[in-house]
Amino acid sequence: MFEDLSSKIESAVQTLKGQSRITDVNIAETVREIRRALLDADVNLDVAREFTNNIKEKVMGSGVLTSVNPGQQFTKIVYDEMVQILGETRSDIAVANTPPTVILIAGLQGSGKTTFSGKLARYLKTENNRNPILAAADVYRPAAINQLKTLADDIGVPVYSIEQKDPVRVAREAVSMAKSLALDTVIIDTAGRMHVDEQMMNEVAEIKKAVNPHEILFVVDAMTGQDAVNTAKAFNETIDFDGVVLTKMDGDTRGGAALSIRSVVEKPIKFMSTGEKLDALSPFYPDRLAQRILGMGDVVSLVEKAQKEFDEQQAEKLQKKIKSDKFDLNDFYEQIQKIKKMGNVADLVGMIPGADKALQDADFDEDSFKPIEAIISSMTPEEREDPSLLNGSRRRRISKGSGTTVREINELMKQFDQMKKMMKTMSKMNKAGRAMQGLKNLPFGR
Known part of the structure; x- marks a missing residue:
């Protein structure tokens, strides 16, 4: 996770720590290296510029140059600023005062919406003792409904689907079924496209209007970098989502999406997915991810x-x-x-x-235990x-x-x-x- 970005930032900070004397000159050089690392990771230019400018301003104005441990203080400032752009604190999903809680899942095709819907159902069931139902509103993609049913069977959760290609009806009737079965959560998996288009946006907006969801989550492939931020802006302008989900965090993730998206759309990251298995879903903690990016690990998790x-x-x-x-x-x-x-x-x-x-x-291949077993x-x-x-x-x-x-x-x-x-x-x-x-x-x- 973010190996390249992490190694570059850590290298820049270690170089500064190795200096016999820290000056405004080598501070400026280190900050430039950090900015270069962020841009290489496809972080939004404005976000990278603001991030490094804030670091430089805080370093020069906080007595770091004359402190006993200037290198450690510099690292602390970088960490604090990274937590700031990632969102500072964990943000939970909403819960309706009167069940069921309706959660609408949106995003581009291939971002992992259907898999995330199954993971979220499992998470809410096992971690929060909720009783969810999945609504198969992705009525266009071949085998989407079957995929959702397979995931639901694995975790013992019902799925609502119909033969007709009417996603608004699916969503509305799933909510009605949840009420009749005393289920407290409805997770609506919507259709996506390869690119943002008017038809997809209108459809998601119609579903939102029909069921008035308590939570709208935008699912984004973390491997897509800056493109993910542009897509998030387009979706947010149409449906005003409540939070972001980063998927495929276990892949070749450069970090651009995670470090840019919250600052650009001003919406919190709520979950991150780190694998294909249904239990590979974690609530998003900004401080913990900042620690990992800076090579500090994540002992709490x-x-x-x-x-x-x-x-x-x-x-x-x-x-x-x-x-x-x-x-x-x-x-x-x-x-x-x-x-x-x-x-x-x-x-x-x-x-x-x-x-x-x-x-x-x-x-560390997943099959590495098999010979031992x-x-x-x-x-x-x-x-x-x-x-x-x-x-x-x-x-x-x-x-x-x-x-x-x-x-x-x-x-x-x-x-x-x-x-x-x-x-x-x-x-x-x-x-x-x-x-x-x-x-x-x-x-x-x-």
Whole structure:
């Protein structure tokens, strides 16, 4: 996510930090480099100019040049300004006082509206305990209705559709059905075109007039850069949407759309999508994205993802197994499944401060766990519980059963042993740390 932009901005800031003395001259040069990085990322020219002018003005007027840690203060100013243009705070979607809440999804064809509609339904159902219904108002694109029904089946949500090509009727009747079934949310997936045209705009405007939605979300492909901003302006002028959704954030995203769109249309970014899976949707936090762009990671989001998969009782049980040296391959396999549920592995690595740079050449393919899973699945229950049983003949049998090589099995077992030792050492250090903390609280430890 934003690897190129992030590396260029980080490089510019690091160059400044490396100066023996910070002056108005090298400040100006660093600001120019940041502006160049933003323009390379297809950020709107006016936004890039305002962003860097604000940074320079704040740096020159805040005593940074004479401070003890000028490099750190400069980074803080860049971070604050980036949070400012991204929107400062998280913005939630509206909720109707009297159900159902009607959410209208709009955008160009290929931006990911239908997939997002399914993701949003899942998000509202699992995270907010809402009961949504999807309305298939994209009546022109081949297989659009089938796609929406497939997504809905995966999450157990109903879909309303009709045979006629009448999107306004679909939207209106979906709202009526939601009321009759006591469903509290209607998500309307509308049709798009390859380019903005009058017919599409009129259709979306008619749907808006017919159902009076509580929330209108504009979905934009984050890979389209400056074009996304121009499209957002056109849609906003017609339907006055409430918020933006950035899709395909896991792709070759330069960052132009994310850093420009909020400033240009003055509407908040509310969600970002980071993959094809239905759970690859996150509320948008400006401060967290700014941290990632500046190479600071996003530990808060990482912890939140982990907390959803690891409960306290499981953690205590695992801790006891580690302490008693009973952590086995069943436990290892279980942890892999939990990590996979947390989302795209490459995206998770990007949340760890400094990991993106340290592991920039590493391959984090979604299938990277498959050989490990195949090897462990090809073992007997006894072998998973007691890996010391894995002699040469057993490893050859597992190799044939898993479609891997004996060498891969040997490498896995070596890594497993190293991980066990590391986990046990960390457990002892944690225990020692708690003991030292206890000593500090005693009278002689103060």
